[in-house]
Amino acid sequence: MIYSNFTKPPFHTPPLSFPSPPPPRNHSATATATTAAATMYSYFPAQLPTFTPSSLFATYASISAMVMLLRSVLNDVIPYPARAYIFSLVCSLFRFRSSKLTLVIEETNGTGIGRNHYYDAAELYLATKVTTPSTDRLKISKSSRDKSPTIRFEPGEQINDCYEGVHLRWRFGCLESGKGRPRGFEDDPDSGGAVSAFKTRFFELSFDKEFRSTVMNSYLPYVEAKYKTVKEEDRDLKLYTLGHRSSYGNVFWDATNLDHPSTFDTLAMDPDRKEVIKDDLNRFIRRREFYRRVGRAWKRGYLLFGPPGTGKSSLIAAMANHLRFDIYDLQLTNLMRDSELRRVLVSIPSRSILVIEDIDCTVEIKDRRNNSHHSSTGGSSPNGSNHYSKNPEPQLSLSGLLNFIDGLWSSCGDERLIVFTTNHKDKLDPALLRPGRMDMHIEMSYLTVQGFRILASNYLDIKGGYHKLFDEIEQLIDTVKVTPAQVAEELMRSEDINDALQGVLKLLKGKEKENKEAVVKVEGVDANLDVNEGTEIEGTSKVTFNNDAKPQPSKSSFCS
Numbered sequence: 001m002i003y004s005n006f007t008k009p010p011f012h013t014p015p016l017s018f019p020s021p022p023p024p025r026n027h028s029a030t031a032t033a034t035t036a037a038a039t040m041y042s043y044f045p046a047q048l049p050t051f052t053p054s055s056l057f058a059t060y061a062s063i064s065a066m067v068m069l070l071r072s073v074l075n076d077v078i079p080y081p082a083r084a085y086i087f088s089l090v091c092s093l094f095r096f097r098s099s100k101l102t103l104v105i106e107e108t109n110g111t112g113i114g115r116n117h118y119y120d121a122a123e124l125y126l127a128t129k130v131t132t133p134s135t136d137r138l139k140i141s142k143s144s145r146d147k148s149p150t151i152r153f154e155p156g157e158q159i160n161d162c163y164e165g166v167h168l169r170w171r172f173g174c175l176e177s178g179k180g181r182p183r184g185f186e187d188d189p190d191s192g193g194a195v196s197a198f199k200t201r202f203f204e205l206s207f208d209k210e211f212r213s214t215v216m217n218s219y220l221p222y223v224e225a226k227y228k229t230v231k232e233e234d235r236d237l238k239l240y241t242l243g244h245r246s247s248y249g250n251v252f253w254d255a256t257n258l259d260h261p262s263t264f265d266t267l268a269m270d271p272d273r274k275e276v277i278k279d280d281l282n283r284f285i286r287r288r289e290f291y292r293r294v295g296r297a298w299k300r301g302y303l304l305f306g307p308p309g310t311g312k313s314s315l316i317a318a319m320a321n322h323l324r325f326d327i328y329d330l331q332l333t334n335l336m337r338d339s340e341l342r343r344v345l346v347s348i349p350s351r352s353i354l355v356i357e358d359i360d361c362t363v364e365i366k367d368r369r370n371n372s373h374h375s376s377t378g379g380s381s382p383n384g385s386n387h388y389s390k391n392p393e394p395q396l397s398l399s400g401l402l403n404f405i406d407g408l409w410s411s412c413g414d415e416r417l418i419v420f421t422t423n424h425k426d427k428l429d430p431a432l433l434r435p436g437r438m439d440m441h442i443e444m445s446y447l448t449v450q451g452f453r454i455l456a457s458n459y460l461d462i463k464g465g466y467h468k469l470f471d472e473i474e475q476l477i478d479t480v481k482v483t484p485a486q487v488a489e490e491l492m493r494s495e496d497i498n499d500a501l502q503g504v505l506k507l508l509k510g511k512e513k514e515n516k517e518a519v520v521k522v523e524g525v526d527a528n529l530d531v532n533e534g535t536e537i538e539g540t541s542k543v544t545f546n547n548d549a550k551p552q553p554s555k556s557s558f559c560s
């Protein structure tokens, strides 16, 4: 027990003694004064309690201990939402008479799973305003491949802005929005045992209430427009792939710069077909109002099909470079359930291309669904995790994917392209080919003469665009199947034009020879069939006419 100077002393402390009043004098005035003084003297102790540093510290310590005790009791007794409500009530009392209006712009939208476009716009817009004197501290980063640095704000940082005479104050904040599983994962038993705090980043925009309509109708659209301009002019295109998984089981996109040099000019493809694709893309971008008017989600699906090495990935990169859209490369093996797929797809922003390569391997999706019982009894997922064993249902399904393409979820997000690629269109689930799902089917074929001319001009920069070996090469290109990738490989082997073209010639002649041998082999099988009529010949379907007809392993990890 700590005793202060104001509390009763312990019983063994000697009682405070008061000195006796001085004896009275004869003088009457003096006597009166003396009597008054004596009366006062009798009320006050001779020695007032003293405030020593140690006593003050002891008092402070006991008060703090009490406050902390009270606080922890209140925290235990009153649940977090109730505390937050009381806090907001108290705040609202103080805000009541404020002439300012504050808009809070959080990083995620109301549902907590999609990004808030205003937040992205504000972040980029304010990065252009960091030269104002009110800015004291910023985070800055730049990878070796970035064109310009990325600027981020420290919590509490303020930036003042002025728009059409209206003074605006931006403030960046970051707060721990509570402990527990993030929104949408509350009932998920598999979302990680650890329960930790998660952060909400936000901007606050404060201004005089009278300018509310100016800010809402004019300033915010202005910030958005600036964002678009800056993004287009300055930024590097990004390639996003599904990366790390949080302890809640949430999967996040990891970004890297997309430096793919492929353009429609470098693509070895018939010029007419290239024009058709370019026109289609340009029309799509222009038709925002059209899509709204006819009640369709503003997105377009492309199916690219053709043998490996015919330029499907190169075409996607050319599309991204043409439109200045980011690419989101989705590997379905990284996802376990439809809910994850939805979450990941909804997090893709506008002006981006979602790519799902080798979609013919979606047979895996159906297999997972059918094998859910097996998985739930201890099987492990294809990527080696034991995620399935904890969550038997529902798994990733084709219908989940299709629902995103043209179901209700398709309306989440604007201005997006969805590109599926496949080496085997015939193997695709008919549901994927249904009209309205993939708007345009683009066949990527073996190299044509026109395609070869484009490759030769790109790789060898031949003056006049003609070489004496072209005639022979082009004759062979018409008769054998060779992919642009194979010819491009030959063209890269030598810096000498003649050597490089000789290499192409050799490749084509080799293919021609293989074709002839294969024909002879087939004729031999046919002859055998005639001799042993009625014999079941196994493996005739494996007889190949050339190397290109051989089934080739897909590079996608989705195909195990």
Ligand SMILES: Nc1ncnc2c1ncn2[C@@H]1O[C@H](COP(=O)(O)OP(=O)(O)OP(=O)(O)O)[C@@H](O)[C@H]1O
Residues within 6 Å of the ligand: 266, 267, 268, 269, 306, 307, 308, 309, 310, 311, 312, 313, 314, 315, 423, 444, 484, 485, 486, 488, 555
């Ligand atoms: N049509 C083409 N025009 C220009 N270059 C091409 C073309 N097709 C292939 N190439 C060259 O071949 C390489 C591989 O091509 P790409 O990855 O685009 O083929 P793909 O059809 O996507 O193959 P896969 O089906 O195996 O993914 C490219 O880096 C490019 O250099």
